[in-house]
Amino acid sequence: MALTSRPATRDDLDLLKAIMEPAIAELLKGFLDAEQIRSSEAIMGLDTQLIDDGTYFVIEVDGVPAGCGGWSRRATLYGGDHSTTRDEKLLDPATDPAKVRAMYTHPEFTRxxxxxxxxxxxxxxxxxxGFTRLELMATLAGEPLYRxxxxxEVERVEDARGGVPVPIVRMRKTIVTS
Structure with a gap:
């Protein structure tokens, strides 16, 4: 099994959607009820600014798209293009953590x-x-990977912008350089 990565482009939007939709629909089962999963679909998604910034990746397993995700030097912690809370302000690497964003693995390629x-x-x-820390907002399904x-864990919160409250976890990590 060969894992490869490449930067995502705007031409990948349909491919990314084909990874994200089943990841949300399937991988959150067992952590959230059906209403919460529908609400998650409304609050999650891709912020195409990550693609434009060159910080979003497609992961392939033996040439088959299997996952996607990236990081940001901007203030937005989570949410897609449709989110009203997006903040494009550039972060200061000396004081702010970089944001890990929009990570999805297709259910056929977990673990x-x-x-x-x-x-x-x-x-x-x-x-x-120059960043020394990372920060992300984890779903309950993603929390074990991040740990x-x-x-x-920094804090547990709920986001109800999708209709019903969805539990999520703000997490941080110090970057280890070798």
């Missing part, structure tokens, strides 16, 4: 290193720009 690969790409790229990668 194969896709998420860890994305996190490694994000961590190395953010470190190269295993060294993220720690």
């Amino acid at each position: 194969r290193g896709v998420g860890r690969m994305i996190l490694g790409l994000c961590e190395r790229a953010a470190a190269a720009e 295993s990668y060294g993220f720690v």
Whole structure:
């Protein structure tokens, strides 16, 4: 099994949607009820600013799209193009954590290193720009991966912008450089 990565482009939008939609619909089962999953679909998604900034990646397993995710040097913590809380302000690497954003693994490719690969790409790229910390907003399904990668919980909150409250977890990690 060969894992490869490449920067996402605007031409990948349909491919990214084909990863994100089943990831939300399937991987949140067991953590959220059906109403919460529908609400999650409304609050999650891709912020195409990440693609334009060159900080969003497509991961392939033996040439098949398996996952996507990225990081940002901007203030928005989570949410897609449709989110009203987007903040395009550039972060200061000396004081602010870079944001890990919009990570999704297609359900057929879980537990194969896709998420860890994305996190490694994000961590190395953010470190190269002078960031010393990462921050993300985790779904309950993603929380175990992030903990295993060294993220720690900062706070648990609920986001009800999609109709019903969805529990999510703000997490941070110090970037380890070698």
